[in-house]
Amino acid sequence: MKAAGKLMKVFVTRRIPQEGMKILSAAADCEVSLWDSDEPVPKAELLKGVQGAHGLLCLLSDKIDAEVLDAAGPNLKVISTLSVGFDHLAMDEIKKRGIRVGYTPDVLTDATAELTVALLLATARRLPEGVEEVKNGGWSSWKPLWLCGYGLSGSTVGVIGLGRIGMAISQRLMPFGVKRLLYSGRTAKPHAAEVNGEFVPLDTLVSESDFIVVSCSLTPETKGLCDKAFFSKMKNTAVFVNSSRGAVVNQEDLYEALSSGQIAAAGLDVTTPEPLPTNHPLLTLKNCVVLPHIGSATYSTRGVMSALSARNLLGGLQGTEMPSELTF
Numbered sequence: 001m002k003a004a005g006k007l008m009k010v011f012v013t014r015r016i017p018q019e020g021m022k023i024l025s026a027a028a029d030c031e032v033s034l035w036d037s038d039e040p041v042p043k044a045e046l047l048k049g050v051q052g053a054h055g056l057l058c059l060l061s062d063k064i065d066a067e068v069l070d071a072a073g074p075n076l077k078v079i080s081t082l083s084v085g086f087d088h089l090a091m092d093e094i095k096k097r098g099i100r101v102g103y104t105p106d107v108l109t110d111a112t113a114e115l116t117v118a119l120l121l122a123t124a125r126r127l128p129e130g131v132e133e134v135k136n137g138g139w140s141s142w143k144p145l146w147l148c149g150y151g152l153s154g155s156t157v158g159v160i161g162l163g164r165i166g167m168a169i170s171q172r173l174m175p176f177g178v179k180r181l182l183y184s185g186r187t188a189k190p191h192a193a194e195v196n197g198e199f200v201p202l203d204t205l206v207s208e209s210d211f212i213v214v215s216c217s218l219t220p221e222t223k224g225l226c227d228k229a230f231f232s233k234m235k236n237t238a239v240f241v242n243s244s245r246g247a248v249v250n251q252e253d254l255y256e257a258l259s260s261g262q263i264a265a266a267g268l269d270v271t272t273p274e275p276l277p278t279n280h281p282l283l284t285l286k287n288c289v290v291l292p293h294i295g296s297a298t299y300s301t302r303g304v305m306s307a308l309s310a311r312n313l314l315g316g317l318q319g320t321e322m323p324s325e326l327t328f
Contacts, residue, residue, distance in 0.1 A: 020306030078316025102312025161216025
């Protein structure tokens with residue numbers, strides 16, 4: 001056993017799946033302290049918890065800014081986030097201080113793509129409305145136009161951001177008989193050929209798609225990308241789905257587009273803020289399906305994410321290779 005002075009202090013901002021905790025507990029040179037709750041750590045407790053820490057394992061909901069980094073002090077070598085997104089990390093500050101960052105891409109791609117397809121189908125075919133009608137007695141005789149929605153067969157799908165997750169969504173949608181797959185982004189992607197993807201300007205994608213799926217990362221360029229002008233170019237029979245980040249969408253403009261019939265329906269797994277207040281106008285609309293950011297929520301995926309974030313953390317502490325390091 002090493003002398004107590006040699007132990008490296010690690011702060012974990014939330015209860016995480018046991019796969020990750022087991023790895024951390026087994027590391028002889030770590031002293032792990034945990035915010036032992038399923039709820040987010042309050043800022044004051046985060047500032048207290050990181051004091052003198054060598055490593056920090058955090059979640060998407062923890063804002064790691066200059067104040068947190070200052071509270072941690074000069075010992076901090078590594079930040080490991082249990083997420084693929086890193087817009088909650090003050091990257092400029094982190095870079096300045098030479099702190100390494102680990103994240104969890106790839107491992108949640110399949111689960112997020114599956115959930116996005118489920119959300120698209122649920123929104124387009126009005127599943128939540130249907131379930132509600134069964135429960136409230138609205139289901140009477142068979143009616144030719146009752147609860148009609150939109151199908152994927154023969155449709156044009158537009159994917160904004162054909163990265164790992166965008167590609168995985170596209171691969172799952174093709175067997176439904178999608179006729180054209182359009183995508184937009186900074187550059188044309190060679191792997192788009194696998195799904196016969198056509199690289200088009202954003203305006204073309206927006207005006208020609210029957211289904212629009214947003215799967216880009218949140219950057220200064222994509223923040224508020226889906227706004228009034230965006231929705232006004234969409235077909236009024238089109239369905240909009242976002243499983244990327246809430247801030248990519250201007251929610252007031254989306255509400256307007258949905259309530260005025262400018263677009264047919266929307267499915268969101270991400271919102272601003274999260275959680276969305278229960279009195280939010282979007283929740284009054286029948287043609288808007290909102291999920292509580294559960295893209296990666298399968299038991300196996302969360303377990304793998306937890307283990308990867310623990311290994312990233314240990315790699316950073318020990319000055320060795322991290323399985324998934326963010327290079328910047």
